[in-house]
Amino acid sequence: MIELRRLTPDDWKDWRELRLTALADTPTAFGARYDDWVDADEDRWRARLALPGSYNLIASLDGSPAGMASGLPSRDEDDVRELVSMWVTPAARGRGVGDQLMTAVETWARATGAHAVELSVVQGNEKAHALYLRHGYVQTGKSGDLMPDGIHRELVLRKQL
Secondary structure, eight states: OEEEEEOOGGGHHHHHHHHHHHHHHOGGGSSSOHHHHTTOOHHHHHHHHTOTTOEEEEEEETTEEEEEEEEEEOSSOTTEEEEEEEEEOGGGTTTTHHHHHHHHHHHHHHHTTOSEEEEEEOTTOHHHHHHHHHTTOEEEEEEEEEOTTSSOEEEEEEEEO
């Protein structure tokens, strides 16, 4: 059974454990690096969960941590939300965890008045890309953020709600 839990800054230890696992598991999938976060103090972890307007989730599958995702207000458009920090544990992939996390963030986005959700995906992350396409996201043609390697940029996808 999949369960989703909305996080508050007081849940920083749970977020930290899953986030560090994600950064170690798939280091090329995120704009952040494991080394940037592994020694972060409690205040930094709490601050990440307290970003204004943020919506942060952890998924559990049969009682074990299985994934995470966050929704944030767009930096550029008032009626757009961003899906960020999406990751599913290897053991939970293909079992509906990603689908439920995405649906929850989209539901939150609608409830906050958003008309679209954007996300970024690293080129070559085919499984994540397929998940996003299956949920109705399309490439925008926008150039995403520069990845930590200083060479590649993320693909930006959008879904109209």
